[in-house]
Amino acid sequence: xxxxxxxxxxxxxxxxxxxxxxxxxxxxxxxxxxxxxxxxxxxxxxxxxxxxxxxxxxxxxxxxxxxxxxxxxxxxxxxxxxxxxxxxxxxxxxxxxxxxxxxxxxxxxxxxxxxxxxxxxxxxxxxxxxxxxxxxxxxxxxxxxxxxxxxxxxxxxxxxxxxxxxxxxxxxxxxxxxxxxxxxxxxxxxxxxxxxxxxxxxxxxxxxxxxxxxxxxxxxxxxxxxxxxxxxxxxxxxxxxxxxxxxxxxxxxxxxxxxxxxxxxxxxxxxxxxxxxxxxxxxxxxxxxxxxxxxxxxxxxxxxxxxxxxxxxxxxxxxxxxxxxxxxxxxxxxxxxxxxxxxxxxxxxxxxxxxxxxxxxxxxxxxxxxxxxxxxxxxxxxxxxxxxxxxxxxxxxxxxxxxxxxxxxxxxx
Amino acid sequence: xxxxxxxxxxxxxxxxxxxxxxxxxxxxxxxxxxxxxxxxxxxxxxxxxxxxxxxxxxxxxxxxxxxxxxxxxxxxxxxxxxxxxxxxxxxxxxxxxxxxxxxxxxxxxxxxxxxxxxxxxxxxxxxxxxxxxxxxxxxxxxxxxxxxxxxxxxxxxxxxxxxxxxxxxxxxxxxxxxxxxxxxxxxxxxxxxxxxxxxxxxxxxxxxxxxxxxxxxxxxxxxxxxxxxxxxxxxxxxxxxxxxxxxxxxxxxxxxxxxxxxxxxxxxxxxxxxxxxxxxxxxxxxxxxxxxxxxxxxxxxxxxxxxxxxxxxxxxxxxxxxxxxxxxxxxxxxxxxxxxxxxxxxxxxxxxxxxxxxxxxxxxxxxxxxxxxxxxxxxxxxxxxxxxxxxxxxxxxxxxxxxxxxxxxxxxx
Numbered sequence: 001x002x003x004x005x006x007x008x009x010x011x012x013x014x015x016x017x018x019x020x021x022x023x024x025x026x027x028x029x030x031x032x033x034x035x036x037x038x039x040x041x042x043x044x045x046x047x048x049x050x051x052x053x054x055x056x057x058x059x060x061x062x063x064x065x066x067x068x069x070x071x072x073x074x075x076x077x078x079x080x081x082x083x084x085x086x087x088x089x090x091x092x093x094x095x096x097x098x099x100x101x102x103x104x105x106x107x108x109x110x111x112x113x114x115x116x117x118x119x120x121x122x123x124x125x126x127x128x129x130x131x132x133x134x135x136x137x138x139x140x141x142x143x144x145x146x147x148x149x150x151x152x153x154x155x156x157x158x159x160x161x162x163x164x165x166x167x168x169x170x171x172x173x174x175x176x177x178x179x180x181x182x183x184x185x186x187x188x189x190x191x192x193x194x195x196x197x198x199x200x201x202x203x204x205x206x207x208x209x210x211x212x213x214x215x216x217x218x219x220x221x222x223x224x225x226x227x228x229x230x231x232x233x234x235x236x237x238x239x240x241x242x243x244x245x246x247x248x249x250x251x252x253x254x255x256x257x258x259x260x261x262x263x264x265x266x267x268x269x270x271x272x273x274x275x276x277x278x279x280x281x282x283x284x285x286x287x288x289x290x291x292x293x294x295x296x297x298x299x300x301x302x303x304x305x306x307x308x309x310x311x312x313x314x315x316x317x318x319x320x321x322x323x324x325x326x327x328x329x330x331x332x333x334x335x336x337x338x339x340x341x342x343x344x345x346x347x348x349x350x351x352x353x354x355x356x357x358x359x360x361x362x363x364x365x366x367x368x369x370x371x372x373x374x375x376x377x378x379x380x381x382x383x384x385x386x387x388x389x390x391x392x393x394x395x396x397x398x399x400x401x402x403x404x405x406x407x408x409x410x411x412x413x
Numbered sequence: 414x415x416x417x418x419x420x421x422x423x424x425x426x427x428x429x430x431x432x433x434x435x436x437x438x439x440x441x442x443x444x445x446x447x448x449x450x451x452x453x454x455x456x457x458x459x460x461x462x463x464x465x466x467x468x469x470x471x472x473x474x475x476x477x478x479x480x481x482x483x484x485x486x487x488x489x490x491x492x493x494x495x496x497x498x499x500x501x502x503x504x505x506x507x508x509x510x511x512x513x514x515x516x517x518x519x520x521x522x523x524x525x526x527x528x529x530x531x532x533x534x535x536x537x538x539x540x541x542x543x544x545x546x547x548x549x550x551x552x553x554x555x556x557x558x559x560x561x562x563x564x565x566x567x568x569x570x571x572x573x574x575x576x577x578x579x580x581x582x583x584x585x586x587x588x589x590x591x592x593x594x595x596x597x598x599x600x601x602x603x604x605x606x607x608x609x610x611x612x613x614x615x616x617x618x619x620x621x622x623x624x625x626x627x628x629x630x631x632x633x634x635x636x637x638x639x640x641x642x643x644x645x646x647x648x649x650x651x652x653x654x655x656x657x658x659x660x661x662x663x664x665x666x667x668x669x670x671x672x673x674x675x676x677x678x679x680x681x682x683x684x685x686x687x688x689x690x691x692x693x694x695x696x697x698x699x700x701x702x703x704x705x706x707x708x709x710x711x712x713x714x715x716x717x718x719x720x721x722x723x724x725x726x727x728x729x730x731x732x733x734x735x736x737x738x739x740x741x742x743x744x745x746x747x748x749x750x751x752x753x754x755x756x757x758x759x760x761x762x763x764x765x766x767x768x769x770x771x772x773x774x775x776x777x778x779x780x781x782x783x784x785x786x787x788x789x790x791x792x793x794x795x796x797x798x799x800x801x802x803x804x805x806x807x808x809x810x811x812x813x814x815x816x817x818x819x820x821x822x823x824x825x826x
Contacts, residue, residue, distance in 0.1 A: 016592050048597055079591035086596070167818055171724050174819060178492040179429050179721040183499070184461055211819050303713045308592040311584050311725055314818065394818035405580055405727065405807035406587060406624050 003335065004139055006112030007042045009058065012147075013049035013118035013125065014086070016079035017161030018168070018310040019321040020147045023117050024081060025074045026325020027145070028065050035326065036333035040113055045412065049085035049116075050125060054101055058109070059412060070410055075318055076400040077409040078310035088121060089128045099132045106140065113141045113332050117325070119148030119159070123340055123364040130338035130360060141332045144340035144360045145325055149307045151200035154366040155358040156342035160324055161307075163317025163393035166204035168309040169193060169302060170394060173205045173248065176300065177214055180244040187296040188235060188245045188289050191216070192282030194306050196252035199223050199370045201306065203382040203390065205248035210387045217245050222252035223369050224379035226261050231285070232292050234380055239295065251281050261285065311407050315396025320353065327355040351392035416748065417552055419525030420455045422471065425560075426462035426531035426538065427499070429492035430574030431581070431723040432734040433560045436530050437494060438487045439738020440558070441478050448739065449746035453526055458825065462498035462529070463538060467514055471522070472825060483823055488731055489813040490822040491723035501534060502541045512545045519553065526554045526745050530738070532561030532572070536753055536777040543751035543773060554745045557753035557773045558738055562720045564613035567779040568771040569755035573737055574720075576730030576806035579617035581722035582606060582715060583807060586618045586661065589713065590627055593657040600709040601648060601658045601702050604629070605695030607719050609665035612636050612783045614719065616795040616803065618661035623800045630658050635665035636782050637792035639674050644698070645705050647793055652708065664694050674698065724820050728809025733766065740768040764805035 010027045012020055024045075030036070031043040045061045046053040059082075065071050074081060090098055105111070116126050126144035133140050149165035151158050173191065180189050195201040199221025209215035217238040220226060238245040253261045262281035282299035289297045324341050331341065339357040346352040374386030401408040423440045425433055437458075443449070444456040458474045459466040472495075478484050487494060503511055518524070529539050539557035546553050562578035564571050586604065593602050608614040612634025622628035630651040633639060651658040666674045675694035695712030702710045737754050744754065752770040759765040787799030814821040 012595075016595050048595075051597070077591065078588045080595040083597070084595040170819055172718055172722075174822065175491045175721040175723060176717060178490065178822060179717050182425075182429050182461075182493040182497040184464070184496070208819060211817050212822070214822075300716045300718075301714065304589060304592050305585055305713075305718075308588040309585075310588060391817060396818065397815060402810060404624050404804060405809065406583055406621060409587065409591060409625070409627075 003039050004112040004141055005039045006110045007044060008040045008113035008115065009044040009046055009053070009109070009111045010061070010115040011046040011049045011053065011117065012080040012082045012084050013116060013122035014084060014148065015119070015307060016084060017147055017149050017307050018078045018164040018313045019161040019317050020117055021077045021079070021081045022075040022318045022321035023145055023147055023160055023325040025071045026322035027115050027329055028061055028071055029322065030326040030329025032062065032065065035330050039333060040329070044109060044111065045082045048083035049087060050089065050102070051085035051087045052083065053105060054098070056105055064412060073401065073408055073410040075322060076310055076313070076398055076407065078308040081410065081412045086121070089125050092128065092131060102129070103136065103138060107138060112139070115143050115145055115328055117145040117147050119146070119150065119153065120365060120367070123153070123360055126340065127361045127364040141335070141337040143328050143332055143337065144363070145328045146340055146342070147321070149201060150195050150198055152198035152368045153363060154368045155363050157345040157353065158343055158393060160317060160321035162200060163314035163320070164310070165201055165306050166207070166390055167314040167317070167394035168306055168312050169201055169204045170207035171312055172302060173216060174208050174212070174214060177216070177246050180246055184243055185296060186239055186243045187298070188239070188247065188293070190247045190249060190282045190285045190289070190297070190299040192249055192251055192280055192299060192301045194302065195222065195250050197222060197367050197369070199250050200390070202248050202250040203370060203374070203386055206382055207387055207391060207394065210384055210391060216248045218247050218380045219382050220247070220249045220253050220380060221370055221375060221382070222250045222254065223375060225256050226253040227256070228288060235289060235293060249281055249285060253281060311400060313398045314394045315398055316351070316393055318398055324355055331357055348388065348392060351395070416452050417525040417554055418452045419523045420457060421453045421526035421528065422457040422459055422466070422522070422524045423474070423528040424459040424462045424466065424530065425493040425495045425497050426529060426535035427497060427561065428532070428720060429497060430560055430562050430720050431491045431577040431726045432574040432730050433530055434490045434492070434494045435488040435731045435734035436558055436560055436573055436738040438484045439735035440528050440742055441474055441484055442735065443739040443742025445475065445478065448743050452746060453742070457522060457524065458495045461496035462500060463502065463515070464498035464500045465496065466518060467511070469518055477825060486814065486821055486823040488735060489723055489726070489811055489820065491721040494823065494825045499534070502538050505541065505544060515542070516549065516551060520551060525552065528556050528558055528741055530558040530560050532559070532563065532566065533778060533780070536566070536773055539753065540774045540777040554750040556741050556745055556750065557776070558741045559753055559755070560734070562614060563608050563611055565611035565781045566776060567781045568776050570758040570766065571756060571806060573730060573734035575613060576727035576733070577723070578614055578719050579620070579803055580727040580730070580807035581719055581725050582614055582617045583620035584725055585715060586629060587621050587625070587627060590629070590659050593659055597656055598709060599652055599656045600711070601652070601660065601706070603660045603662060603695045603698045603702070603710070603712040605662055605664055605693055605712060605714045607715065608635065608663050610635060610780050610782070612663050613803070615661050615663040616783060616787070616799055619795055620800055620804060620807065623797055623804060629661045631660050631793045632795050633660070633662045633666050633793060634783055634788065634795070635663045635667065636788060638669050639666040640669070641701065648702060648706060662694055662698060666694060724813060726811045727807045728811055729764070729806055731811055737768055744770055761801065761805060764808070
């Protein structure tokens with residue numbers, strides 16, 4: 001492919017993270033710093049991913065970010081400044097009208113570079129668009145830029161967004177453990193953590209173990225079958241050692257028959273309106289422990305703050321997230337297309353990485369689970385090796401700008 | 414009362430906060446800096462408040478904190494480093510044995526100064542002990558030092574611990590609002606905030622309004638009667654304006670008949686074990702909106718991180734919390750007794766305060782609600798004046814020490 005000259009467009013897709021805007025900032029920096037050697041004229045942003053693109057809901061980012069201080073603020077703004085979507089493109093041959101419309105928009109705005117920041121589903125979009133554009137004479141560079149707090153994309157050492165979510169979880173868990181330690185009365189605290197299919201985030205709850213020696217008693221990942229009787233035995237054993245037992249559990253843990261713990265335990269419960277009551281995994285285990293053991297028990301759901309807690313973002317993660325965005329612009333300028341940018345770990349101690357790229361069609365719709373050797377034999381905790389793998393990714397703090405006590409965010413109108 | 418010469422003891426009681434250890438640090442600094450003119454020899458700490466004191470479970474803090482760097486770390490450690498308790502002392506004349514035991518411990522350890530850091534219930538302990546010791550020839554100085562995230566103590570402008578919890582809530586709410594803004598689909602997000610009897614914390618969710626203009630659509634406080642039909646009308650009105658509606662609600666909101674919203678809505682729900690299902694206020698409203706309006710709805714419970722989120726503590730709060738502890742030692746040296754330390758606001762803009770003290774018997778068991786003029790006419794939000802009153806208390810960030818990505822805490826063995 002010869003060097004393409006034209007405009008570029010960038011979009012964000014899937015669940016928000018504390019670092020996805022840093023990657024957007026990286027793309028903007030790459031374009032504005034002219035790393036592409038002048039081949040990219042204007043950088044557009046699509047609002048709400050391909051959903052907005054289909055409606056020509058686009059903004060001129062080159063103009064909006066002419067003031068570079070705004071780009072720094074963007075790096076510290078959580079969620080997706082361009083808005084996001086959950087739209088999946090149709091399978092090849094199923095509904096070509098969608099692809100034709102996209103191509104029409106690309107041509108109308110002279111868009112030759114397409115950067116899409118997202119996770120698994122978003123890489124599916126990138127792969128499908130890559131496939132579609134192969135058969136057309138309108139040459140385009142199409143690149144996926146990874147982000148997901150779940151760290152479950154294959155072919156990259158880890159994903160931008162994971163480090164900040166991981167840090168939020170580790171920091172919050174340390175504080176919860178301190179909070180739980182104040183009374184002498186026996187109590188079990190169950191902390192539910194995101195990650196339905198992969199346990200990387202839940203594993204992060206134990207990071208304190210290799211830093212301060214303070215960690216939850218158990219860590220239950222979706223990679224291991226959940227056994228309620230074994231769980232009760234675990235809790236009883238911990239209560240014999242100390243009065244305040246703290247447990248980290250993934251929202252995605254399942255029984256041997258494949259049903260989710262959050263679904264199975266409460267299947268009989270309905271609310272006053274007759275709704276099936278879906279309480280979540282932590283709440284289900286809270287009820288189970290109350291019934292079986294009878295001690296004081298509570299559950300805490302870390303909830304969406306895990307993915308948008310940018311005030312405690314990881315410096316390493318933000319730096320890498322910017323880097324991966326800027327590198328996508330570099331790669332595009334070098335003619336790379338139909339790939340997803342990756343992070344390649346060169347060394348853990350001291351931590352070193354490089355940015356690479358891999359065939360996006362091999363990445364979409366795959367899930368990278370926690371390695372077997374990172375999980376203990378009993379299946380109720382992670383190993384120190386697992387924590388040492390994660391630890392460099394949460395290092396460093398961001399110097400966010402504050403206005404009267406609140407972090408400053410940017411909103412792209 | 415002449416100047417007492419002897420030892421001092423300090424304890425922590427009630428719910429943990431991000432700032433109660435800063436107040437403990439203030440007491441330690443006061444004693445070690447000799448602000449009392451040598452009248453206090455050794456500073457002891459009671460483990461788990463009066464509960465530990467009755468068992469002589471005490472530590473020598475003068476020794477433990479000989480290294481002043483440890484005191485700084487203590488200021489940034491959440492929860493209660495000495496442990497806490499919920500013990501209430503018996504009423505006068507009901508069970509004198511408890512008081513006799515306490516007096517026996519005071520005499521045994523030559524304790525002449527008693528500092529008790531806590532909220533409403535803890536001030537009850539201070540008031541009762543003050544009353545009891547009046548009738549004895551063992552002269553003692555007894556002082557209450559306030560802390561509670563709830564900001565519901567009377568006769569003090571605000572309470573140490575409130576500013577940090579308030580900042581956590583305001584910062585987290587801004588991030589949640591960013592997170593909620595990414596999709597175009599109609600959705601209601603209900604955020605449940607602590608404070609069963611007073612709405613100060615829930616009011617803090619709206620602080621962004623006077624800083625960045627970004628705030629939840631509604632704020633429901635326990636000071637106002639909750640009307641479900643009015644609530645539905647409020648939600649519908651907001652959905653007409655924008656697709657992402659965010660609501661802050663106190664865990665303590667109640668219907669006109671006095672029942673809690675978290676209790677009333679789901680009185681018929683039971684889990685598979687037949688337990689009455691207590692989901693909390695946010696969950697109850699989530700179910701109600703789902704049933705009545707039918708759009709996407711979720712609830713978020715900020716939970717215990719509100720009170721232990723020391724990584725985002727308010728600099729103002731931590732400074733004041735240290736100050737109030739140190740000032741208690743000063744006051745004690747000047748012969749003040751049977752009082753609670755207070756914060757007196759001298760000016761809001763620029764923010765200025767002084768430390769004072771008031772008769773503890775007039776403070777215990779009272780609740781300071783959110784002033785009527787701080788609530789809007791409809792009873793579904795707070796006024797700008799309310800937010801301007803709170804704002805100075807969340808200003809400034811702490812320079813916590815981090816080790817490999819995690820804040821450093823101290824544990825008193």
